[in-house]
Amino acid sequence: MRVRILLLIPASILTGLLLPIPTQAQSDAAKIFKTNCVLCHSADGSGDSPTGKAMHAKDLRSDEVQKQSDAALGEVITKGRGKMPAFGAKIKPDDVTKLVAYIRGLPPKK
Numbered sequence: 130m131r132v133r134i135l136l137l138i139p140a141s142i143l144t145g146l147l148l149p150i151p152t153q154a155q156s157d158a159a160k161i162f163k164t165n166c167v168l169c170h171s172a173d174g175s176g177d178s179p180t181g182k183a184m185h186a187k188d189l190r191s192d193e194v195q196k197q198s199d200a201a202l203g204e205v206i207t208k209g210r211g212k213m214p215a216f217g218a219k220i221k222p223d224d225v226t227k228l229v230a231y232i233r234g235l236p237p238k239k
């Protein structure tokens with residue numbers, strides 16, 4: 130009986146620690162996107178903001194963008210391209226990966 134309780138406690142602690150990680154990653158990416166990207170790409174990724182339109186930011190949900198590989202999208206974020214600023218100095222590679230996943234998960238165009 131004792132042994133069982135001892136085994137159960139660490140298991141519940143572990144689940145408690147592990148479960149929040151996926152949601153955490155998602156909200157991290159959402160936060161980073163909001164802080165750094167929304168100005169040009171809009172909250173929905175459409176790029177419909179005045180700045181986005183002026184800069185010709187493509188709709189991040191479009192096939193044209195989505196058909197590119199994770200590596201290619203990550204590279205644009207890290208090194209920039211055209212009027213897209215480079216974020217490599219500001220955003221960690223880990224977070225760039227999360228941002229790419231976030232872009233993949235944007236709700237589709239209506």
Ligand code: HEC
Binds near residue numbers: 186228
């Ligand atoms: C100052 C405006 C601006 C900001 C801020 C900005 N972008 Fe961009 N982004 C652009 C423009 C303009 C392009 C199109 C670049 C080109 O191909 O000429 C682009 C392109 C991209 C692309 C490639 C899609 C394509 O055009 O093929 C990705 C991915 C991307 N941005 C993600 C992000 C992320 C993530 C952030 C925040 C960390 C961000 N951008 C912040 C303006 C911006």
